[in-house]
Amino acid sequence: MAQNENTQNTYLTFRLGTEIFAASIDKAVSIIEVPEIIKVPRSPSYMKGIINVRGTVMPVIDARMKFGMKPIEIKKRTVIVTFRVDIEGENVDVGALVDEPGAVIQIKKEQIMNRPDIGSKYKSELIVGAFTHNEQFIMLVDIDKVFTLDELTEINDSKEEHSLEEHIEAESHK
Amino acid sequence: MDKILAILIFATVFPLSATIYRLISGRTIVYQIVIFPLSMLGIGVSVMYASYVxxxxxxxxxxxxLAVILIIIxxxxxxxxxxRYINSQVKSMWTSDLSKQSGTEEFIDFFIELDSRTAKLKRKEEDTAKLRKDISSxxxxxxxxxxxxxxRFTQQGHVIHNILRANSSIIRLLKENAENAEDIAGSAKRSAxxxxxxxxxxxxxxxxxxSIIxxxxxxxxxxxxxxxxALNASIEAAKAGQNGKEFAVVASSIQKLSEKSKKSAAEIxxxxxxxxxxxxxxxxxSAQIVPDIKTTAKQITKIAExxxxxxxxxxxxxYTIAHLETEISHFTETTQDINRMIQELTDLVRSYETQGGLKTSFKDDNESEFYSDSDFEANSNLSNVAFSDDEFTDNEFTDDSTSPKNE
Structure with a gap:
């Protein structure tokens, strides 16, 4: 059992444009349908706004823009994947808009290829590896890096500028 | 010499002139009654004179x-x-005997007249015969x-009868056509x-x-x-580790089911x-068909009308042809009547020819003393109708009209 645990990791897959990405299941919290997104003034373009998920207010980012793709259009299949990321030792709930949810899959560690093999189509620092599953090429994403500190700082900057966001942030911290 | 010439002249002039007269005029009766005695007298006188000389x-x-006796004879x-001549002539014409006539001058005049008239009658008879022949032809x-x-009329009648029959069949066909067109129009309306x-x-x-969509x-x-x-359940199961493994199976099967239903929904x-x-x-x-069918129905209704x-x-x-047919049959009957009448006329003309027209005509004229003017007028009218320009001209009749005055 211990060996199995070591050799296999569980991932959550999702689609961005035409590409399939995978993120570690440990970081994922839930998948939700897109609720009403409250826009936040003076926030970066990839930040779509804030949402309220069962009493928890969290920021929502456009994952496609994070990967240097075209801004997302909210469609029927569009969902928000919520992650619990570690920012400066703090666990913060963040939502990412993806085109379509995938599945929960288990991949052996040997299957995962190293980053330099993938090329530099997307912001390569976000991609940690890649693998094929059911003849589908899937890229492995480091979710913590996606919500990097400086970007969160930007979020924080915007929070500093707006008392409302401060208030929300304060609430989330509580 | 002179005496001999005179005698010869006396002896020859009278008979010679008589003969010439007879030849020219053709009047036998005058020759017989007047010229012959005169020539006899001439001969007698010449004999007398010769014997005297x-x-x-x-x-x-x-x-x-001798001469006197000769003259008397x-x-x-x-x-x-x-x-004798007159008797023979008159007996043939009239029943009455004219031998009791007295007065030689009147008698001679009468005979001259009679002679000319007989000649005329002969000519007229010839003309009438010609006329009859012409009429007959x-x-x-x-x-x-x-x-x-x-x-031809009978043929026309046949033709018209055929036309009538054809027309009646045309009427029947037209009636059928109208009925069929009405049926078609009705069915077209129904189908519309x-x-x-x-x-x-x-x-x-x-x-x-x-609504299905x-x-x-x-x-x-x-x-x-x-x-x-299902995904959420899978995430939770994965986080639960070994304990959530069975739940993860359930979650993934739910996900598969949802995937299937999604596919079927897409297909539907x-x-x-x-x-x-x-x-x-x-x-x-069908929306295009409906107006087409409606116009067809309208057109067919028009055709029916x-x-x-x-x-x-x-x-x-x-009706008109039938009328024409009756008219033509009437016409044919009339023509047949005319034909019959003409046949009767022909028979009549032929009977005249065989019986001899003169006798009957004179018998008819028996009541009149001689030729009555009215008769001649009638004849002239007839002749005028038959031959407008022929020998029967007016001057002949003027002669005739004067002749009764001489009587």
């Missing part, structure tokens, strides 16, 4: 007596001859022509109504398919939500869409 008194007296002979010609006309109903049904089916969308949404739920959606397209196309086509009118016209035509 050559033989003396005694022979003169004897020859005078000649006169008696001439009179007898004349009376004409009547035969007319008869032929009329019989030809009768034949049916197609209208069809169209409405197609529209209804389109609506039904649309909306329901399918709901199913699709449901499968999407189920998928999300596709099928429904194509169904809608088909129905809409059908609806469009026109055929009815034609039927009426044909009936009128039939």
């Amino acid at each position: 050559y033989s003396g008194m005694l022979s003169f007296i004897i020859s005078t007596i 000649g006169l008696i002979l001439a009179r007898r001859l004349a009376i 004409m009547t035969t010609e007319i008869e032929q022509k009329i019989s030809g006309a009768v034949e 109504v049916k197609i209208d109903v069809n169209n409405k049904n197609v529209q209804k089916s389109v609506l039904t398919l649309r 909306s329901k399918i969308k709901f199913i699709d949404d449901l499968s999407f939500q189920t998928n999300i739920l 959606d596709k099928i429904s869409q194509s169904g809608i397209q088909l129905s809409e196309r059908t609806g469009r086509i 026109t055929t009815k009118k034609q039927h009426q016209e044909a009936e009128i035509l039939s």
Whole structure:
């Protein structure tokens, strides 16, 4: 059992444009349908706004823009994947808009290829590896890096500028 | 010499002139009664004179007596001859005997007149015979022509009868046509109504398919939500580690189910869409058909009306032709009557020829003393009608009209 645990990791897959990405299941919290997104003034373009998920207010980012793709259009299949990321030792709930949810899959560690093999189509620092599953090429994403500190700082900057966001942030911290 | 010449002249002039006169005028009766005695007298006188010149008194007296006797004999002979001739002539014309006539001058005048009239009558008879012949030939010609006309009329009657029969069959066909056209128009109208109903049904089916599509969308949404739920369950199961493994299986099977329902929903959606397209196309086509059928029905109704009118016209035509047929049969009958009449006329003319027209005509004239003016007028009218310019001219009749005055 211990060996199995070591050799296999569980991932959550999702689609961005035409590409399939995978993120570690440990970081994922839930998948939700897109609720009403409250826009936040003076926030970066990839930040779509804030949402309220069962009493928890969290920021929502456009994952496609994070990967240097075209801004997302909210469609029927569009969902928000919520992650619990570690920012400066703090666990913060963040939502990412993806085109379509995938599945929960288990991949052996040997299957995962190293980053330099993938090329530099997307912001390569976000991609940690890649693998094929059911003849589908899937890229492995480091979710913590996606919500990097400086970007969160930007979020924080915007929070500093707006008392409302401060208030929300304060609430989330509580 | 002179004496001999005188005697010869005396002896020859009278008989010679008499002969010439007879030859020129052709009047036998005058010659017989007047010229013959005169020539006899001439001969007698010349004999008398010759005997006086050559033989003396005694022979003169004897020859005078001889001449007187000769003259007397000649006169008696001439009179007898004349009376006989007249009797023969008059008996043939009149029953009365004219031998009792007295007065030689009147008698001679009468005979001159009679002679000329007889000659005229002969000519007239010849003319009448010619006329009769002409009439006969004409009547035969007319008869032929009329019989030809009768034949043609009969043929016309046959032709018209055939036309009538053809027309009656045309009337029957037109009637059938009108009925058929009405039937077609009725069925076209009915089919237009049916197609209208069809169209409405197609529209209804389109609506039904649309509602199916909306329901399918709901199913699709449901499968999407189920998928999300299953994913969430899978995430939770993965986080639970070994304990959540069985739950993870359930979650993944739920996800598979939702995937399946999504696929079927998509298929149903596709099928429904194509169904809608088909129905809409059908609806469009039948919507185009309906006005076409309606116009067809209208046109056929028009045809039916026109055929009815034609039927009426044909009936009128039939009536007219029947009328014409009766008219032609009447005409044929009339022509046949005319033909019969002409045949009768021909028979009559022929009977005249065989019986001899003169006798009968004179018998008819018996009541009149001689030729009455009215008769001649009638004759002249007849002749004028028959031959407008012929020997029977007016001057002849003027002679005739004067002659009774001489009587």
